[in-house]
């Protein structure tokens with residue numbers, strides 16, 4: 279697993295405080311697609327439980343998995359009573375079959391080799407897979423430019439590229455593209471939940487303190503880049519944070 283994938287635990291408390299949560303609309307979408315509220319779910323890369331709490335509140339028995347103990351410790355504090363398993367996706371042992379398997383801002387960290395047969399092995403036939411993600415971007419083009427200039431000496435980009443190289447203008451984005459190619463899944467759908475957020479500049483900097491691209495920088499450079507960005511940010515900061523949701527159904531047999 280790349281170091282960057284396990285960079286979050288060192289900032290678990292900041293992650294919980296500064297990363298936006300997910301809207302109830304996300305569960306509504308999944309339940310509508312499934313046709314009924316799933317009774318059981320397994321979450322891949324649950325982190326501090328920002329998505330876990332939504333699904334658990336609907337009465338779904340969630341098993342929250344993550345390889346990072348610091349993230350899981352935060353999750354247990356936030357979502358008491360949820361079953362947690364410390365494991366990377368690649369180390370999950372198929373056994374119990376779930377009605378729903380989902381990942382929020384986490385699937386891109388998993389190993390692409392055998393990703394879909396592994397997920398299929400965790401799902402009951404006809405069970406639903408859901409993945410949600412999407413970049414959190416500055417909404418104002420002038421602020422985008424100013425922050426890019428402030429960041430550039432240290433970091434060309436703070437975003438992750440599409441895992442399978444799907445161009446941004448394609449209608450179907452990753453992981454929908456991979457799901458469409460997988461013999462294990464059918465009825466692949468992509469939906470967008472539009473989100474605009476307004477946050478204090480200090481909270482936006484708090485958010486950046488949890489972004490893996492910055493966490494990889496040496497500590498001195500990290501401080502400098504946050505200082506430089508802090509100087510050009512308006513207060514408050516407008517964010518464009520649309521969520522892209524992919525849904526698919528496991529076939530009985532491929």
Ligand SMILES: C[S@@+](CC[C@H](N)C(=O)[O-])C[C@H]1O[C@@H](n2cnc3c(N)ncnc32)[C@H](O)[C@@H]1O
Nearest residue numbers: 283323324325328346366367382383384387388
């Ligand atoms: C950006 S965080 C997302 C956390 C949470 N799902 C959320 O939406 O706030 C990514 C999470 O994926 C976890 N992760 C990294 N590599 C993983 C892997 N191979 N399998 C499962 N989870 C992984 C990290 O520990 C981290 O908690």
